[in-house]
Amino acid sequence: MFKKLKSEELVTIAEEYGTPVYVYHAEKISFQYRKLQQAFSGHPTRLFYACKALTNINVLRYIKNLGASLDCVSINEVKIGLMAGFSPEQILFTPNCVGFEEILEAVGLRVHINIDNISTLERFGNQFGDTCPVCIRINPHIDAGGNYKISTGHIDSKFGISIHQIRHIERIVKTTGLHVQGLHMHTGSEIKDINVFLQSLEILFSIAGHFTELKFLDLGSGFKVPYKKTDFETDVIGLGNRLTEAMAGFEKEYGKPLEIWFEPGKYLVSEAGSLIVKVNVVKQTTATVFVGVNSGFNHLIRPMFYDAYHEITNISNPSGPERIYTVVGNICETDTFAWDRVLNEVREDDYLLFHNAGAYGFEMSSNFNSRFRPAEVMVEAGKARLIRKRETIDELLGRQITCDFHSIDT
Numbered sequence: 001m002f003k004k005l006k007s008e009e010l011v012t013i014a015e016e017y018g019t020p021v022y023v024y025h026a027e028k029i030s031f032q033y034r035k036l037q038q039a040f041s042g043h044p045t046r047l048f049y050a051c052k053a054l055t056n057i058n059v060l061r062y063i064k065n066l067g068a069s070l071d072c073v074s075i076n077e078v079k080i081g082l083m084a085g086f087s088p089e090q091i092l093f094t095p096n097c098v099g100f101e102e103i104l105e106a107v108g109l110r111v112h113i114n115i116d117n118i119s120t121l122e123r124f125g126n127q128f129g130d131t132c133p134v135c136i137r138i139n140p141h142i143d144a145g146g147n148y149k150i151s152t153g154h155i156d157s158k159f160g161i162s163i164h165q166i167r168h169i170e171r172i173v174k175t176t177g178l179h180v181q182g183l184h185m186h187t188g189s190e191i192k193d194i195n196v197f198l199q200s201l202e203i204l205f206s207i208a209g210h211f212t213e214l215k216f217l218d219l220g221s222g223f224k225v226p227y228k229k230t231d232f233e234t235d236v237i238g239l240g241n242r243l244t245e246a247m248a249g250f251e252k253e254y255g256k257p258l259e260i261w262f263e264p265g266k267y268l269v270s271e272a273g274s275l276i277v278k279v280n281v282v283k284q285t286t287a288t289v290f291v292g293v294n295s296g297f298n299h300l301i302r303p304m305f306y307d308a309y310h311e312i313t314n315i316s317n318p319s320g321p322e323r324i325y326t327v328v329g330n331i332c333e334t335d336t337f338a339w340d341r342v343l344n345e346v347r348e349d350d351y352l353l354f355h356n357a358g359a360y361g362f363e364m365s366s367n368f369n370s371r372f373r374p375a376e377v378m379v380e381a382g383k384a385r386l387i388r389k390r391e392t393i394d395e396l397l398g399r400q401i402t403c404d405f406h407s408i409d410t
């Protein structure tokens with residue numbers, strides 16, 4: 001079991017490292033990992049951490065030590081994974097619409113490759129048919145429910161090769177001699193209904209017979225975590241039970257055992273992370289009380305990009321009287337974190353904490369408004385350590401080249 005970090009501990013971190021700062025709680029990551037391991041213990045399952053959620057190398061190394069493998073969506077993520085100590089065999093490269101040269105690099109690095117386009121599959125088959133096994137990403141055209149922006153299996157989605165193109169895939173596999181080791185699906189994020197996973201699995205079963213060399217079926221991810229008190233998380237235990245049953249039936253038919261692979265991102269790191277910001281101003285207008293903090297969508301874009309709800313706590317005044325606020329950033333652009341939020345009375349210089357900020361938080365941050373991205377701190381066994389320094393003005397200018405332009409009208 002892990003103990004949540006206390007407000008006082010978090011205030012101490014904010015004071016020591018400054019704000020805004022992302023804080024990751026290592027024990028929560030391992031707690032989540034163990035839950036998944038437990039849930040899928042009924043069938044041989046491998047968990048590939050989808051590192052696009054959070055790529056700090058310390059987080060990667062920590063998750064590697066838990067026993068996980070790694071899912072990467074760019075060649076740079078693959079390289080960072082290798083640097084973190086994952087072996088090529090532990091890395092799955094699942095790119096989308098990348099240039100073929102990136103795939104060639106992945107072949108050179110000997111990682112597993114997931115292909116999600118017919119033309120790429122054909123080119124890959126012609127070049128490596130006999131030498132390099134692949135996984136194929138299928139688009140099952142399943143509606144994962146929820147936000148369209150984070151749904152990837154629907155008819156208009158750019159991801160995967162359509163299930164209706166199965167004949168075309170077969171032709172390529174046959175003519176190029178490709179060794180297809182895995183079939184993959186990833187239908188979206190925040191999937192509440194475990195039947196979506198089971199339906200995907202059924203669809204993979206229905207086409208598995210076309211491939212004789214399969215070693216695994218990869219169901220991607222989409223495990224939901226609770227963002228609000230009234231929210232719930234995907235029932236991974238229930239899913240594990242149903243999956244074990246379904247696989248047992250399928251393997252009899254297919255004639256040999258297959259592993260199940262999953263690629264959890266958010267489930268492992270979302271709740272483990274928080275963003276601590278400082279209140280610059282409390283601004284009373286005719287209509288509301290704004291709390292203006294020293295951050296914005298340059299540091300945490302999910303509320304603005306996905307309309308995501310992030311719980312907020314005033315860790316400086318946890319027992320102050322409750323009042324209603326609108327929390328906004330300091331960016332010159334509309335960057336509202338939350339409307340009409342009940343918070344313990346907020347004063348200037350208080351620290352506010354955004355919960356569930358571990359996934360797609362720091363990772364989607366930018367230098368908009370020429371502001372520095374946050375520092376990152378990881379806490380393990382009660383000890384906080386800096387894992388990314390705050391940026392400096394020199395770093396903002398570091399890659400720029402000063403040339404002599406004369407602004408002369410001609």
Ligand SMILES: *Cc1c(COP(=O)(O)O)cnc(C)c1O
Pocket residue numbers: 050052053071073094186188189190220221222223263264265266267359
């Ligand atoms: C983003 C992504 C994941 C992780 O999704 P989460 O919702 O963060 O768990 C897994 N697999 C692929 C291919 C992805 O693109």
